[in-house]
Amino acid sequence: MQNAAILSRAYWTKCPVRAAEVEGFLQPAQVGTGVTRHLDPSSISADGNPSTVSSPKSLSLDAKHAFSRYTHLLTSLSTEMNRSLFHTDDVEDTSCLSGKALQVGYYPGSGTRYVAHRDSSPLNPYRKITVLFYVNDWKDGDGGSLRVYPDSIDPTRGSDTNALEGVDIQPRRGRMVVFRSDLLHEVLPSFAPRFAITMWLYSTADVMKRMHELRNARIFCSVPAYRDPETHPTIASLIEQAKYPDRLRIGVLYQDHPDEDAGLHEVALPGVARVVEGRGEVGGDGGTVICVMRMKSTEARGPAYARWVIQDRLYMDEEFVFLVDSHMRFARGWDTHLISASLGTQKIRAGGKPRCVSMYPPPYQPPCALGPAPWGPVKMIAQSISESDGMLRIVGRVEGGKSGGAQTQGFVAAGCLFLPREAVRSVPLDPKLEGLFFGEEMVLSARLFTHGFDAVAPGAWGGGGSAKAGEGIRSVWAGEQGALSWHLWSRKGRKTWWENNGKGREEISERARKRVWDVILAGYADRDEVFDEDVAMGGNYGLGNVRTMVEFEKLCSVDFVLRKLKREN
Numbered sequence: 001m002q003n004a005a006i007l008s009r010a011y012w013t014k015c016p017v018r019a020a021e022v023e024g025f026l027q028p029a030q031v032g033t034g035v036t037r038h039l040d041p042s043s044i045s046a047d048g049n050p051s052t053v054s055s056p057k058s059l060s061l062d063a064k065h066a067f068s069r070y071t072h073l074l075t076s077l078s079t080e081m082n083r084s085l086f087h088t089d090d091v092e093d094t095s096c097l098s099g100k101a102l103q104v105g106y107y108p109g110s111g112t113r114y115v116a117h118r119d120s121s122p123l124n125p126y127r128k129i130t131v132l133f134y135v136n137d138w139k140d141g142d143g144g145s146l147r148v149y150p151d152s153i154d155p156t157r158g159s160d161t162n163a164l165e166g167v168d169i170q171p172r173r174g175r176m177v178v179f180r181s182d183l184l185h186e187v188l189p190s191f192a193p194r195f196a197i198t199m200w201l202y203s204t205a206d207v208m209k210r211m212h213e214l215r216n217a218r219i220f221c222s223v224p225a226y227r228d229p230e231t232h233p234t235i236a237s238l239i240e241q242a243k244y245p246d247r248l249r250i251g252v253l254y255q256d257h258p259d260e261d262a263g264l265h266e267v268a269l270p271g272v273a274r275v276v277e278g279r280g281e282v283g284g285d286g287g288t289v290i291c292v293m294r295m296k297s298t299e300a301r302g303p304a305y306a307r308w309v310i311q312d313r314l315y316m317d318e319e320f321v322f323l324v325d326s327h328m329r330f331a332r333g334w335d336t337h338l339i340s341a342s343l344g345t346q347k348i349r350a351g352g353k354p355r356c357v358s359m360y361p362p363p364y365q366p367p368c369a370l371g372p373a374p375w376g377p378v379k380m381i382a383q384s385i386s387e388s389d390g391m392l393r394i395v396g397r398v399e400g401g402k403s404g405g406a407q408t409q410g411f412v413a414a415g416c417l418f419l420p421r422e423a424v425r426s427v428p429l430d431p432k433l434e435g436l437f438f439g440e441e442m443v444l445s446a447r448l449f450t451h452g453f454d455a456v457a458p459g460a461w462g463g464g465g466s467a468k469a470g471e472g473i474r475s476v477w478a479g480e481q482g483a484l485s486w487h488l489w490s491r492k493g494r495k496t497w498w499e500n501n502g503k504g505r506e507e508i509s510e511r512a513r514k515r516v517w518d519v520i521l522a523g524y525a526d527r528d529e530v531f532d533e534d535v536a537m538g539g540n541y542g543l544g545n546v547r548t549m550v551e552f553e554k555l556c557s558v559d560f561v562l563r564k565l566k567r568e569n
Contacts, residue, residue: 072135074099074199077131081201083479085210087340087459088405095205095345105186107194112501115185116149116161119200126459127181128208129201136194144190145170146177152184159184171196180208205345213343214336218318221250224306225326227257227297227495230366230488232267234328239270240287241330248288248335251314255300255497266502279314300497301508304433304440307414311429321424325415327488329364330478334485337478338418341406341458343357354420355454358412360396363376364486373476373483374398377457380411382558382565389513390563391438398482399457406456410556411445417486426451430541435509437498439516446520446560449552451544458484520560523549 079089082096089529090096107113120127147166151157157164161184165313169177179185181200221238225231235252239245250273256264269275273288280291291314295555300306307323315321320339331337342354358379362371376399383395394411433440448455460482476483488494515535522531523543534540543549553559557566 003359016165018263022311026540050540070197071099071102071192071198074102074131074484078201083340083405083459083461085207085214085337085340086205086343086345086405087337088345090345092403093345093347094348095203097201097203097207099131099199100202101200103188103198105194105198107190109190109192109194111189111191112194113144113189116147116159116184116186118152118184122491126202126204127200128203130179130181130185131199131201132177133197133199134173134175134177134195135197136171136173136192137506138170138172138192138194142190142192142194143188144192144194145188147186147188148177148179149184153180153182161186164254190475195321210340210343213319215244215338216247216318217339218247218249219320219322219335219339220318221248221322221324222307222310222315223250223252223324223326224255224310225252226255226300226303226306226497227261227264228268228326229264229494230327232265232269233367233408234324234326235273235290236267237272237329238324241332243333244334244335245272245288249314249316249318249514250288250290251310252290252292253306253310254292254294255297255306256294257297261297268448276411279316293423297495297497301434301485301505302436302497303448304414304429304436304512304513305431308429308431308433311424315424317421319421321419321421323414323417323419324485325487327494328361328416329368329370329486331476331480331483331485333478337458337484338527341456342418342420344406353422353452353454355406355456356412356448357406357418357458358409359416359457359484361416361485361487362411362483363489366488370476370486373480375460376482377460378482379407379409379457380413380455381409384554384565385558385563386438389438390428391513392442392558393438399460404461407459409455409457409554410449410552411441412448412455414441414444416487420445422454423448423451423453426544427453428540430515432515432541433512435505436512436516439513443516443519445556446523446549446552447541447543449555450523450547450549452546523552524561 021297030137078097078099082089086096088096096180105114125445136142136144138144145168147168149161149164149166151164152159164184168188169175187196200287223231223235223238231252231254236249238250239248242248254265269290273290275290275292277292280289293309293313295306295309304323310322322338338357341357344355358380360380361375361378363526364370378396378398380394381397383393385392394413396413399407427444430443433443445455459479461479480486518529518531519535519542521529522536531542532539535542537543538545549560553566558564559566
């Protein structure tokens with residue numbers, strides 16, 4: 001949101017408020033809060049008429065009906081803002097913006113005005129957003145423009161309007177103006193009867209800080225690519241669909257065959273991105289930075305190891321990390337959607353920590369034929385423990401028809417996982433999971449949980465333009481019916497790292513599977529085994545001490561000691 005914004009849609013073709021309906025209920029407009037409220041003499045016109053205000057509670061039945069339409073629209077506005085800012089629409093959460101006051105302002109003309117002031121103050125700190133509706137048939141020369149001073153947000157600039165540059169907005173019918181309540185603003189002299197309906201949105205959270213985070217927090221995207229022609233289209237989708245692509249650094253590990261894969265990446269990388277070999281530099285000249293590493297496909301050691309290489313050698317302590325596969329597509333605004341889902345509100349964050357956001361995405365077919373949006377959060381649940389390799393199998397289950405914020409789950413998907421920096425620091429990826437495919441997500445989920453990080457499936461809300469099978473992705477916004485990303489599940493036509501398994505790699509994979517169970521079983525105090533220091537409780541790649549494996553078992557419905565599900569999932 002900008003400091004001041006105009007949304008110029010006419011919601012009604014006829015002004016529903018008339019002076020005769022409300023004049024008997026109006027009182028002189030004042031400035032200030034509590035004991036500081038007073039009538040400013042400069043708000044009184046030359047003929048002695050002050051600008052006046054009223055609460056809808058005191059209006060006639062007909063006028064109340066008219067205002068109910070505004071109240072409904074403003075409630076819808078606050079709901080959408082809460083979904084964007086906090087990834088929730090829980091009206092009981094005091095962090096969420098809520099409209100607790102609606103006021104009618106009437107200026108009879110003849111030069112009445114409202115002096116420069118701020119709607120929030122130390123005595124009213126929770127008033128965060130001001131929303132104005134105008135219901136006037138206005139013409140040039142009527143005056144009465146709203147003047148907002150965007151630079152007044154800087155406390156060093158003071159409150160002298162003569163030293164500040166203002167933005168003037170005419171009070172034309174059907175116009176809505178939204179701005180920060182701590183901005184200095186005034187109403188210039190009005191020379192025609194003028195109505196304005198004002199609603200204030202309140203929150204106990206630092207809304208402006210959240211807006212700053214949504215716009216400026218940096219995201220490192222990790223893309224391990226094994227002989228995959230979809231790599232560049234995936235990177236292009238990350239960049240093109242992000243709301244703020246200049247915040248992205250994308251780390252790519254190409255694992256291509258030196259002879260057989262010439263021309264594999266025919267699709268060019270987006271021209272707006274700057275490609276560098278290795279880590280590169282933070283910042284630079286702006287725009288997306290793509291950091292590139294290369295490894296021969298014959299030396300590849302599986303996706304878990306590739307993700308570790310990217311994190312170890314390319315990550316530069318960005319606020320968030322997005323682990324993705326190299327064959328995906330993304331919904332519009334995925335970056336702000338995931339940040340808000342991770343940060344949530346203080347009420348819904350375990351121990352105040354940001355959350356880890358993850359899901360198994362629905363399918364797509366190249367180049368960009370999308371499967372249907374899931375219409376509900378996709379929660380990850382345990383399906384079975386394989387008899388062949390002893391590893392847990394996890395599946396996604398659509399919470400059909402549910403609409404709302406993020407849903408708590410036990411597991412994360414390593415190929416679609418959004419992590420806050422705190423989680424990356426506390427739970428670094430393990431370099432010794434070479435040759436591992438199944439099992440990576442089980443152990444990573446347990447480590448994140450025991451270190452105190454919640455895993456959630458991103459929220460789902462209804463909305464127009466949601467994906468239908470075969471539609472282009474540009475029609476889909478993140479969050480619509482649970483849409484976030486799409487995945488190419490079919491392996492037809494692309495190589496996989498399993499082609500290397502016949503070259504003495506099975507022994508390496510078996511060591512990785514044993515390491516997974518060592519990490520898991522080290523979380524039970526009654527075990528007799530002796531574990532390596534780095535996978536023992538509190539080790540670099542072990543479980544944490546914030547929550548227990550018994551609690552994790554309850555959340556996941558899995559008995560990890562007996563290696564079986566506690567109930568049918």
